[in-house]
Amino acid sequence: MISDLSILSLDFFILGVLVGIMMVAYCSIIHLLVTWNPYHNPNPSVILSLVVLSIPSAILIIESLSKSELPIFGELLELMFVILGLAIVTLLSFMPFIFLIVTILVLKTTFERESEDPLLALLDE
Amino acid sequence: MIASFSLQRMGPSFERSRFAIPLGALGLAMMIFIPENKQYFEGGSGICQYHFCDSEIRELYLEFIIDSLIWISLAIIGLALVLRGSLYGDSKTSVAIVGWFLILASWYQITQIQLIASLVFSPIVIFWFIFVSIGIICASYLYFVIIRYSERRLIGEGQTSPLDEREMKMVTEIIRRNLRGDRQ
Numbered sequence: 001m002i003s004d005l006s007i008l009s010l011d012f013f014i015l016g017v018l019v020g021i022m023m024v025a026y027c028s029i030i031h032l033l034v035t036w037n038p039y040h041n042p043n044p045s046v047i048l049s050l051v052v053l054s055i056p057s058a059i060l061i062i063e064s065l066s067k068s069e070l071p072i073f074g075e076l077l078e079l080m081f082v083i084l085g086l087a088i089v090t091l092l093s094f095m096p097f098i099f100l101i102v103t104i105l106v107l108k109t110t111f112e113r114e115s116e117d118p119l120l121a122l123l124d125e
Numbered sequence: 126m127i128a129s130f131s132l133q134r135m136g137p138s139f140e141r142s143r144f145a146i147p148l149g150a151l152g153l154a155m156m157i158f159i160p161e162n163k164q165y166f167e168g169g170s171g172i173c174q175y176h177f178c179d180s181e182i183r184e185l186y187l188e189f190i191i192d193s194l195i196w197i198s199l200a201i202i203g204l205a206l207v208l209r210g211s212l213y214g215d216s217k218t219s220v221a222i223v224g225w226f227l228i229l230a231s232w233y234q235i236t237q238i239q240l241i242a243s244l245v246f247s248p249i250v251i252f253w254f255i256f257v258s259i260g261i262i263c264a265s266y267l268y269f270v271i272i273r274y275s276e277r278r279l280i281g282e283g284q285t286s287p288l289d290e291r292e293m294k295m296v297t298e299i300i301r302r303n304l305r306g307d308r309q
Contacts, residue, residue, distance in 0.1 A: 002173065004230070012256070013256050014251075015256075015262060016252075016253055016255075016256025016257050016259070017256055017257070017259050017260035017263065018260060018263075018270050019256075019257050019260060020257040020258060020259060020260020020261040020263070020264060021260040021261070021263060021264040022260075023257070023260070023261060023264075024260075024261055024265055024268065025201075025263035025264060027127050028268060029130075029133040030127045030128055030131065031127065031136055032207070034131045034132055035131050035132070035134075035135050035136075035139075037139065037263075040201060040275075040276060040279070041275045041276065041278070041279055042275075044271045044272075044274070044275045045271055045275070046270060048271055050269065051191045052264070072267070085186065086257075087257060088190070088246075089186065089190075090253060090254055090257045092189070092190070092193040092258075093194070093240075093241055093244040093250065093254070094254055095197065096241060099200055099231070099235075101180075101233075102200075102204065103228060106204055106207050106208065106211075106228070108209065108212050110211045110221060112211075115128065
């Protein structure tokens with residue numbers, strides 16, 4: 001499936017978008033499960049994450065069935081591994097640009113002088 | 126690592142947040158020191174014949190991840206130290222200098238990663254980044270809509286009672302310390 005892709009084709013675009021969506025779904029489901037608490041309702045978001053994360057598995061199962069083969073569970077997991085690996089490399093590659101902006105902001109903070117703050121004066125009273 | 130970040134963002138009102146730093150340290154150590162097992166599709170066999178599944182690319186991938194973890198760790202520690210050393214009313218020049226040293230070390234580490242230059246200036250990768258970003262933005266918006274919908278359906282606890290004298294003093298003190306940087 002992946003080997004059939006050519007660069008800048010519609011498939012390439014769809015795979016890119018799918019990688020982005022899965023990255024968000026993967027991070028979200030971990031976040032929702034780890035921070036589970038009685039003060040919010042995470043069920044719809046968890047269900048959405050599970051649905052999104054099952055998309056590549058569904059594609060692979062459909063492809064396997066069309067070839068009259070049984071899908072291999074290991075393949076499903078490793079396809080997910082490849083997709084998330086791609087997402088992580090993509091984000092990490094462009095992280096230095098974000099770090100450049102943060103460095104400039106921190107440089108400003110380092111040399112910034114304390115401003116007159118009316119709220120602080122109010123607190124002193 | 127993601128779980129650690131989420132726990133840290135929960136704040137001190139949840140007891141489990143104290144596990145954030147040990148969990149993050151464990152995740153970081155595992156990513157750096159435990160070698161990744163080879164997947165069965167790598168090395169030209171199996172489902173993945175695309176260029177990123179090649180064995181040499183695999184080595185580059187692992188090296189890239191470890192180098193990235195190193196510069197990001199240096200950057201986070203450096204930024205935290207600089208901010209701590211530059212806060213209003215709590216200025217500590219030595220802490221800020223150590224922080225800046227770590228930030229410079231982080232930039233040096235970035236310049237040593239050759240893969241970044243080859244990736245970032247490749248038109249294919251730029252298109253790929255745009256497509257992935259579209260996916261991230263679409264998914265984030267979808268989550269925003271779903272969370273807003275589900276949170277609006279929650280029944281509120283009604284209007285809270287106004288702060289008493291002791292609570293007002295406590296809130297004032299918290300604001301004063303945070304704005305002025307008084308840590309004691």
